[in-house]
Amino acid sequence: IPGRHSYAKYNNWDKIVVWTEKMMNKHPEMVSRIKIGMTVEDNPLYVLQVGKQDERKKSVFMNCGIHAREWISPAFCQWFVYQATKSYGKNKIMTKLLDQMNFYVLPVFNVDGYIWSWTQNRMWRKNRSKNPNSRCIGTDLNRNFNASWNSLPNTNNPCSDTYHGTAPESERETKAVTQFIRSHLNSIKAYITFHSYSQMLLFPYGYTSELTPNHEDLAKVAKIGTDALATHYETRYIYDPMASITYPTTGSSLDWAYDLGIKHTFAFELRDKGKFGFLLPESQIKSTCKETMLAVKFIAKYILKHAS
């Protein structure tokens, strides 16, 4: 018995699995669970489809918890599903979104790493796959995508926290996600990934300082999102392409999704700016999720109206 799930607390993997079942059973017309694959340690990868269950609609793919220690990220995905189901029929924007769009929500991408961060090492980042000819464990899943993979030095040491794996999509988790997205590419109009920390909203590219062809549009959406986010608690986020606002990064899911054809891809770096870093207290989960929810709603609203 995994214990009681709470949106105001961090939940371990067992609680999250039970929660996915509960959401599905409680809202069968709105939530369904899709198993998209398994991890190295044989844990299931679940995507929750949230919406009025029409495959032909526009959709948004969201994932949380690529990096194990960024606990606020899975907390947000759970919050999103809860709020979406709760506010359907009550909140005008959310009702419209769920009537006309589907949200595919992967609440924990790096399941094995997340479990490890709960049980053995709170500071763990990568997944838990074994690396050939190395005693070091794990690949950084957000360096494992086929987006200019291996074009920058310093990511090919298995002992590094940003090790990119033996090949693009070498990891089971990455493969499961890319297969799912490819098979739903006709409907997916936006890809949003959630990280922590530093309060930023990033968009492509990360692997080059060149701007995307729709840079102006992405910047406009990012402004809408960050402006909306700030309205709740005046939390200020900055936004810009990943390469310019942070640093050049190869193999990221953000760039991969963009190059695949999803022209609205974003990465949130949630609270805070470093006071707590990866250890954001539970007492800040609710406010962080509330403001982020607003940003995501406004981004989705824009996508619904403008993405073809």
Added chain:
Amino acid sequence: IAPLRFDREKVFRVKPQDEKQANIIKDLAKTKELDFWYPDATHHVTANKMVDFRVSENNSQSIQSALEQNQMHYEILIHDLQKEIEKQFDVKEA
């Protein structure tokens, strides 16, 4: 296996003023184990960009001394990581 503990481990924040200072951090990372929180790896450390990293209790004094010797401004964001880990669970079960 007992979970890893982080007693008295520290998180430093440094903003290198130039490439020379950025290289000092990179050099420190070659000899001491630094866990980069932001940016996420040594090679991203550059001038005028803030760096947050975690160090073990054993290394924190020597890191602090190295920063001071090189007249680098720093801030200690977290003095005892283990305490912060415990403090993050600040909401009681309903």
